[in-house]
Amino acid sequence: MAISAYFHIPFCAHICHYCDFNKVFAAGQPIDDYLRAMDKEMAWTAAEFGRRLQTLFIGGGTPTVLEPAQLGRLFESIHRHFQFDRSTAEFTVEANPDGLTSEKLAILRAAGVNRLSIGVQTFDPELLCAIGRTHRREDVVRAVEMAREAGFVNISVDLMYGLPGQTLALFLADLEAALSLEVAHLSVYSLMVEPKTMFYNEWRKGRLRLPGEEAEAEMYEAAMDRLPAGGYRQYEISNYALPGRESRHNLTYWNNEEYYGIGAGAHSYIDGVRRENIGPVRHYIAAIERGEWPHRAVRRLTVREQMEEELFLGLRKTEGVSKARFRQKFGCEMDDVFGAAIRRELACGRLEETNGHLRLTKRGRLLGNEVFAAFLGEM
Structure with a gap:
């Protein structure tokens, strides 16, 4: 919920x-x-x-x-x-x-x-x-x-x-x-x-x-x-x-947690499913009046996609992403899934590990989008 x-x-x-x-x-x-x-x-x-x-x-x-x-x-x-x-x-x-x-x-x-x-x-x-x-x-x-x-x-x-x-x-x-x-x-x-x-x-x-x-x-x-x-x-x-x-x-x-989105163009994330509402106001109203959910797109994320989002959303925070929370949430180690990308970003000084968290360095914050992209499709 x-x-x-x-x-x-x-x-x-x-x-x-x-x-x-x-x-x-x-x-x-x-x-x-x-x-x-x-x-x-x-x-x-x-x-x-x-x-x-x-x-x-x-x-x-x-x-x-x-x-x-x-x-x-x-x-x-x-x-x-x-x-x-x-x-x-x-x-x-x-x-x-x-x-x-x-x-x-x-x-x-x-x-x-x-x-x-x-x-x-x-x-x-x-x-x-x-x-x-x-x-x-x-x-x-x-x-x-x-x-x-x-x-x-x-x-x-x-x-x-x-x-x-x-x-x-x-x-x-x-x-x-x-x-x-x-x-x-x-x-x-x-x-x-x-x-x-x-x-x-x-x-x-x-x-x-x-x-x-x-x-x-x-x-x-x-x-x-x-x-x-x-x-x-x-x-x-x-x-x-x-x-x-x-x-x-x-x-x-x-924190990649769940939320409801109400209204035209709003997004929601519930039970691993991302939903996007119809954007145009009158089309949104018409869908509701027909008794239909006003969704333009509905997509269930794979576990892999949920892991990727955990990284590139969580890395926006100054404290970074908790390795313990990742383990608790997905039942595996972050390094086992993203080890190659983590090692590359640590080596070039855009990431650092501290207090059990993987986080952006000051240099990494300047190049955040490049760091986030490193975790998309990483095998």
Whole structure:
């Protein structure tokens, strides 16, 4: 039985130039029909797989684009179909700095939400304009202040680096601005130019001026140095937290544990089976209304594939992958399965073994995707 659930709200007031998540403009969308469809999927999921949860995460899109009454209906559905202890569960909602209001924050708090993830990306006004964001630095400060006034203590802020026109100096200024907020958690991601985004179209036309791999690596190293100096522990390739404020929900993914995915385009992993929901909102609703599970793809992983995922997901964590946990989970030694790849990566200094864990070195974190690929198809 999964102990975590992700709920996808695919609606946005605007579309950022880099975003490849499953999302649509909220205007003109059948949002109420969508929430009714989600309610049915929640009911089926809880009845089939279990109701008890320890972490919940509402992402998007922009969940807080919903009107207050719609937010209320979403939370009513969650509470009706799932059970969680408000005193111990982690309940996260994503939000944009310019989409939070005191009324919506009060609704979140009343529903048991105890963690906010605020999409900032950068504090620089020119960069914000370049990536299609509509908020400004003062909106971020105001959003954090409002959240604290509403009773939120566990607040996370997202930053990006490798943005068009971004320099190391600009990124260092973003780090300092983020540190000044004194939030509990910081996520720091590199820009990925993905298909079906405005940036991808600009890149294909040769119009997207990116910093380059060397400059991007310098920005990543700057984050790895500056944020720990500010009291934040890097517990995953892109994530930093004050002690005890690591994202328990995201650790579910990196620990290769099970989770439910509710909503259009959501993914789930239950009993060794990965499921991907239909992405287009109206097609998702239509499937639910026909009384069908809204799955676009269903695939049972082989034991071998589960082992590979245990490695390349777990290696994202700073502590790495526990050899004892691998043995307990799969009934064999990690070295018996991946010995050749492990020896190669240890020899070239991208992996190290410490305290019974296999983990990335600092150099390995810079080349993480290459290390992960070393374990795919290894015999």
